[in-house]
Amino acid sequence: MPDTTSVKQTLIAKVNENIVVSNVSFINREISALLPFIFVALLLAEHTLLQNRQPFFQKPYFTWIIEVLVVIFAVAGIGANKFPAFWSKFLEKAPLLAAFAGFLIVWDFVTLKLALLPLPYFPSPAAVTAALINEWETLGISALYSLRLLLIGYGLGVLLGLPTGVLMGWYPRFHYWVNPILRSIGPIPATAWIPLAMVAFPSSFTASIFLLVLACWFPITVMTWSGIANVNKAYYEVARSLGASEFYLITRVALPAAMPSIFVGLFMSMGVAFVTLIVGEMLGVKAGLGWFITWAQGWAEFSKVYAALIVMSVLFSGIITLLFKVRDEVLVWQKGLIKW
Amino acid sequence: MAERIDQMVIAAVKKISDGSGALAVNNVQKLFVDPTGGNITALEAVNLDIRPGEFISLLGPSGCGKSTLLRLIAGLDTPTSGSIALDNEVVAGPHYFRGLVFQDPTLFPWLTIRKNVAVGLDARGILKEKEEEVDEYIQLVGLAGFESSYPYQLSGGMAQRAALARALVNHPKVLLMDEPLGALDAFTRMNMQDEILRIWKDRGTTIVFVTHDIDEAIYLSDRVVVMTPRPGKIAKVFDIGIERPRSRNYPDFFEIRSDILELLHFAEKNKPEYYL
Ligand SMILES: Nc1ncnc2c1ncn2[C@@H]1O[C@H](COP(=O)(O)OP(=O)(O)O)[C@@H](O)[C@H]1O
Ligand SMILES: [Mg+2]
Numbered sequence: 001m002p003d004t005t006s007v008k009q010t011l012i013a014k015v016n017e018n019i020v021v022s023n024v025s026f027i028n029r030e031i032s033a034l035l036p037f038i039f040v041a042l043l044l045a046e047h048t049l050l051q052n053r054q055p056f057f058q059k060p061y062f063t064w065i066i067e068v069l070v071v072i073f074a075v076a077g078i079g080a081n082k083f084p085a086f087w088s089k090f091l092e093k094a095p096l097l098a099a100f101a102g103f104l105i106v107w108d109f110v111t112l113k114l115a116l117l118p119l120p121y122f123p124s125p126a127a128v129t130a131a132l133i134n135e136w137e138t139l140g141i142s143a144l145y146s147l148r149l150l151l152i153g154y155g156l157g158v159l160l161g162l163p164t165g166v167l168m169g170w171y172p173r174f175h176y177w178v179n180p181i182l183r184s185i186g187p188i189p190a191t192a193w194i195p196l197a198m199v200a201f202p203s204s205f206t207a208s209i210f211l212l213v214l215a216c217w218f219p220i221t222v223m224t225w226s227g228i229a230n231v232n233k234a235y236y237e238v239a240r241s242l243g244a245s246e247f248y249l250i251t252r253v254a255l256p257a258a259m260p261s262i263f264v265g266l267f268m269s270m271g272v273a274f275v276t277l278i279v280g281e282m283l284g285v286k287a288g289l290g291w292f293i294t295w296a297q298g299w300a301e302f303s304k305v306y307a308a309l310i311v312m313s314v315l316f317s318g319i320i321t322l323l324f325k326v327r328d329e330v331l332v333w334q335k336g337l338i339k340w
Numbered sequence: 341m342a343e344r345i346d347q348m349v350i351a352a353v354k355k356i357s358d359g360s361g362a363l364a365v366n367n368v369q370k371l372f373v374d375p376t377g378g379n380i381t382a383l384e385a386v387n388l389d390i391r392p393g394e395f396i397s398l399l400g401p402s403g404c405g406k407s408t409l410l411r412l413i414a415g416l417d418t419p420t421s422g423s424i425a426l427d428n429e430v431v432a433g434p435h436y437f438r439g440l441v442f443q444d445p446t447l448f449p450w451l452t453i454r455k456n457v458a459v460g461l462d463a464r465g466i467l468k469e470k471e472e473e474v475d476e477y478i479q480l481v482g483l484a485g486f487e488s489s490y491p492y493q494l495s496g497g498m499a500q501r502a503a504l505a506r507a508l509v510n511h512p513k514v515l516l517m518d519e520p521l522g523a524l525d526a527f528t529r530m531n532m533q534d535e536i537l538r539i540w541k542d543r544g545t546t547i548v549f550v551t552h553d554i555d556e557a558i559y560l561s562d563r564v565v566v567m568t569p570r571p572g573k574i575a576k577v578f579d580i581g582i583e584r585p586r587s588r589n590y591p592d593f594f595e596i597r598s599d600i601l602e603l604l605h606f607a608e609k610n611k612p613e614y615y616l
Contacts, residue, residue, distance in 0.1 A: 232446070234442060234444065234446045235446060235448065237414075237416050237434070237440070238440060238442070238446050238506075239459065239463065240416075240433075240434040241414055241415075241416070241434040241435070241436065241438060241439060241440040241507075242436055242439075242459055242460035242463055242464075242506070242507075242510060243435070243436035243460055243463045243464040243510065244459075244463035245463070248463045252462075252463070253448070256448070256450040256451075257448070257450065259450065331450075332490070333449050333450045333451070333490045333491075333492070334449070334492075335492045
């Protein structure tokens with residue numbers, strides 16, 4: 001069978017592709033592995049040896065962390081050169097880690113050491129680190145509050161948008177009646193409803209949930225609907241000639257066929273959910289990372305603002321990564337997925 | 341040799357014991373509305389009786405209504421007038437009795453090959469009882485070992501085999517194939533023709549096979565229905581009396597071929613001697 005061999009060949013080619021580890025660094029491996037150590041050591045020297053031009057009265061958490069990192073990266077660098085296979089992940093990320101340390105050197109230098117940037121708006125990395133550690137409890141609780149609001153709002157929005165989109169894609173009459181609502185209400189940024197929502201709902205919490213649901217509902221509905229409307233009609237014909245009922249066509253043909261599009265909607269919804277969440281917390285809700293930022297800003301404690309931004313970045317990036325993981329799992333059948 | 345005869349006996353028994361799969365196309369007309377509002381006569385007064393277990397080809401140039409006729413038999417469209425019946429039951433919509441294979445394999449890309457083949461049984465809610473049959477048909481079309489592959493990992497020929505297994509696992513009374521080998525290269529194509537013949541002999545299913553390849557039609561069929569366009573209609577039905585297994589360069593082959601070409605005004609009547 002000639003076609004069997006050709007498929008085997010493509011499979012083998014795929015495997016080979018995965019074995020050849022992408023080589024990002026352009027310097028030789030021994031030096032590359034030691035780069036993080038070298039740069040973190042430079043950072044330590046810069047931070048401890050130069051004179052401060054900005055006041056700094058916090059505990060030296062930043063220095064401690066760098067000291068620990070110097071040791072870790074020294075070990076990692078040597079280890080990676082001895083056992084490159086075992087440390088391949090570190091080797092791959094080594095140039096990035098070094099670059100990040102370089103960034104910290106520049107940041108520390110222009111703030112703490114030269115005072116080139118005005119305070120309190122541009123604190124040094126040491127000040128931000130101190131804020132992150134001193135405020136970890138408030139930050140953690142705020143993150144949990146944000147997460148709760150986000151998950152409830154996003155979850156309800158998806159739960160509402162998915163069936164709306166499916167029905168719109170499947171039943172022309174449903175589309176006829178719902179489309180005008182979708183078209184007129186959908187494009188309004190949910191945050192524009194804040195003044196109304198704050199008076200219409202008993203608490204700022206429920207108001208924010210309403211806003212999040214509204215924000216998430218639109219993209220997920222549109223992408224589900226268009227995904228279902230664009231399914232290759234031949235799939236339905238084949239399925240019907242195999243004995244499929246209408247329910248089977250919707251749930252087992254239309255929905256999976258529309259999945260790639262639905263995931264675009266899920267990502268878009270997540271994006272607007274982040275915005276709506278933070279704006280809602282900044283303007284009404286008395287908890288969460290958005291609230292923390294306005295609160296810290298009120299006291300002109302910008303190091304805390306940056307600390308909150310870092311927490312937000314970790315949290316939101318984690319959520320997006322999780323969503324990508326789910327997508328990769330659900331859409332394994334798609335050729336050439338982009339990895340996050 | 342004895343084994344061969346055994347197989348033929350088994351096949352014959354299967355056909356007799358089954359005995360279903362008779363198609364009757366009665367005076368079928370199909371009109372489409374063109375963009376300017378006028379009518380296109382896709383099919384005009386088509387009459388055709390197909391015997392149970394027969395291998396019949398619909399042959400003709402593009403636009404002569406082959407696909408239209410096949411879709412009407414499948415129940416995906418309804419005739420403007422006239423009727424189609426399978427075993428004396430009028431066709432009203434798609435049914436798993438009438439299996440379909442398109443030129444594009446249209447496998448569901450989100451399912452593995454095994455699940456694709458099993459879709460019919462799953463949709464009918466009888467997959468649990470018939471799990472082994474899925475494997476049996478995957479074997480039959482030569483796809484063993486590719487059960488957990490996804491469609492994008494298969495070549496065109498293999499995908500078409502999977503589509504064939506997917507239709508067959510439902511035990512259709514009629515298998516409707518619309519240029520199923522049209523997208524394959526010449527060698528894969530000849531390979532698949534023999535596979536289809538083998539499976540047809542094995543199962544005894546009636547096959548209606550659409551093609552615009554004259555040699556393919558003659559090589560495969562009991563009868564070749566030659567159609568002409570504008571309006572789409574049956575020009576002539578050729579009985580292919582050549583015994584199976586057929587040789588692709590049997591002299592009778594060329595005679596029928598030149599008859600069909602002449603009917604379609606692509607050639608003057610050639611004497612077979614020219615070829616010999
Ligand atoms: N859905 C349709 N709408 C309008 N015209 C159609 C449609 N399907 C087929 N036709 C027309 O009917 C004629 C026969 O088409 P078809 O059955 O696809 O031919 P074949 O399969 O033999 O190439 C063509 O003229 C084609 O344009
Ligand atoms: Mg056609």
